[in-house]
């Protein structure tokens with residue numbers, strides 16, 4: 367298969383690109399490197415540096431058609447999306463529409479789209495199936511939902527075979543590739559960075575949630591399992607239609623349980639301060655992953671929390687300043 371990976375220099379995108387190459391497929395990456403890292407681009411992938419909205423660049427990249435596209439390139443910081451919503455609407459939708467126009471112009475193709483559990487907002491219950499109410503509570507989640515709707519329209523009208531993968535909490539590292547965001551807002555990398563760098567402060571955001579230990583419960587899914595799901599989805603998507611699939615380990619872990627796992631993996635004692643709740647954090651997010659298991663034959667084989675934390679810790683220790691760029 368010949369595959370284009372937009373955003374393939376980012377965290378999940380680069381691990382996925384490496385996984386597609388390991389399948390023996392030909393991989394090209396389009397990334398403007400605004401948040402991605404050249405060092406994350408796997409050897410063997412062609413890197414086109416630029417934006418999807420650059421029509422001339424896109425025409426050159428699509429001079430030879432692709433069998434499939436995996437679309438990661440998007441803004442993805444929840445707090446930033448609340449402060450600068452118009453940037454998110456313009457960039458996330460503009461990039462998606464530009465890519466889909468190009469795909470549709472070249473005839474039907476496969477498109478695997480990087481979506482998020484953020485499309486569910488505050489779910490009425492967990493585990494969350496794909497047909498749960500779609501009620502995002504922040505601009506980031508609303509742009510992801512709008513992009514899913516655009517994909518569904520394109521599938522209906524233009525014969526696209528589209529799969530939206532709704533990730534729960536992506537975490538862990540895969541060999542040479544790990545999580546390096548600036549700023550880093552996510553629980554596991556923030557915690558690990560605070561152990562390596564005294565200047566990084568770590569706090570628990572709220573311990574008065576209606577959960578067993580009062581801290582938020584999340585479903586952590588190993589980035590290697592996410593990458594495998596993209597490869598499986600590309601293989602599976604051989605007929606027109608739109609299919610949303612949850613990708614989560616299917617079990618919830620509280621923030622305090624993550625702290626315990628990090629203490630065990632690192633041998634460090636942790637006693638972080640408890641701060642106020644972070645606005646917009648639902649108490650519990652846990653995936654039902656039945657549909658991905660059934661349709662794709664996917665298994666979250668690496669998504670046990672101790673393994674996620676061990677792999678993330680190994681990467682952070684080997685890369686104390688991330689990709690160093």
Ligand code: UDP
Pocket residue numbers: 535551552553554556568569570571572581582583584621644647
């Ligand atoms: N969290 C925390 N301290 C931090 C970062 C995150 O207590 O420095 C909590 C956060 O409130 C949430 C959970 O960890 O309950 C996971 O947050 P993260 O940002 O990793 O993912 P999200 O679920 O928001 O996508």
